[in-house]
Amino acid sequence: MSGRTARERVRAELVREITGIAREQLATAGAAGLSLRAVAREMGMVSSAIYRYFPSRDDLLTALIIDGYNAVGEAVERAEETARKEGEPFAGRWLAVCRAVREWALAHPHEYALLYGSPVPGYEAPQDTVPAALRDTVVFVRIVEEAHAADALDPAGPCPPAPPLLAGDLARARAALPVNAPEDVIARAFTAWAGLYGTVSFELFGQFTNVIEERAAYFDHSMALLGRLVGFRNAP
Amino acid sequence: MSGRTARERVRAELVREITGIAREQLATAGAAGLSLRAVAREMGMVSSAIYRYFPSRDDLLTALIIDGYNAVGEAVERAEETARKEGEPFAGRWLAVCRAVREWALAHPHEYALLYGSPVPGYEAPQDTVPAALRDTVVFVRIVEEAHAADALDPAGPCPPAPPLLAGDLARARAALPVNAPEDVIARAFTAWAGLYGTVSFELFGQFTNVIEERAAYFDHSMALLGRLVGFRNAP
DNA sequence: TGTTCGTCAAGAGCAGTGCTCTCGTTTTGT
């Protein structure tokens, strides 16, 4: 990991310090308020020197985004693992994953906004961010897959089947993840997945103001409903 | 409406022109790229003159946000009205409302991001925006209410009931809207409501890239699933 | 009719931004 030469080592250290300070600035000022000059000031550097390490503000943003996806992915993975080890049923593992996303988002609101909020204008996320962005989805889909394999997803009655037009997308997703559950299940899982992030975003971005006050209780209930939509059998 | 004196009339006209140009800038550069100087330049004005009409950039943003909420609210109201006049069942009216939100968002992505995306850092939405922000929700809840009154919501089987902790929030929401449907139904409606905006945001903010290509078909199916969650009986 | 007063556009200016360029210095690989 650590570069051989002294220069490479100090460079890696400086890159780490820059992203660290940038993350702090992000937490206080938000993505749009992230200033390369302020980071440089904090480091006792001159602003132009930063450009030796990050060619542009967007490159620094990309590094922060990848770090963020990995952080939420790691939180989700840890939450799923402990829930599994504690013998939670599939519905409990789903809820644990949802809670992990919400708690990470509440702890790092600006980073969450950077990942799942409005795209920064003029910034195009490079392809490097894709694998990191899929970490949480993979965990989520694995729960669905295991539940399906264990025959623990009940058909959830009169849900409409996925239309033929979606067969291509869903087949591609099944092959990429990979997962054996039928396409109808994948479609329901995607819907619940979008519902999870929609709920977190609503809470974080203020859409629940003056409407929902018992945020945690509402969240748990809403995720239980979405879990039902996927087909998890809820305990209570 | 039009002010009495000539001065008031030309002032109102200028305010309209400013917000119009600002909306155009918003459409091309996004919220963070909205520049008072650029608006002034476009109008052949000097930058400082803008401050006679909008004391700060945030005030201009507030005006745009209120306009935006009203625009999406109006689109939703129109869609619901035509669906109702065409004798659509409740599921069809729900789908029409969802489509209206998505189509408005696709047509005005930056305005949508301003309303439902990450909050602009350092900007606190004033209370003036609240009534406009509720227009679409009111339409949505009215469908649920009518469906419940017509006994057209089926209990959707084994959905978990809303926990007692949420009784306060849900009772307040029922009183404010107002609506007679039971609290379990309101909770399911809120979940679907968040799922709608979560799906639109995912599509708009790029989370579906390389995953879902048939966006419209996926959206319709996902909304049908969420409609099932609420209790609408889907036709097919 | 004449004067006063509030409104307006204009311009200069402040502090901040991302980013580029140049200029010496230091470190690296040969």
Place this chain on the structure above:
DNA sequence: ACAAAACGAGAGCACTGCTCTTGACGAACA
């Protein structure tokens, strides 16, 4: 030991939101 690469510092460009002052114009009142 020497050339090449990497580096920090500084000046500078074009841009931002915002403030302050100045002078002109128009409406209301005496």
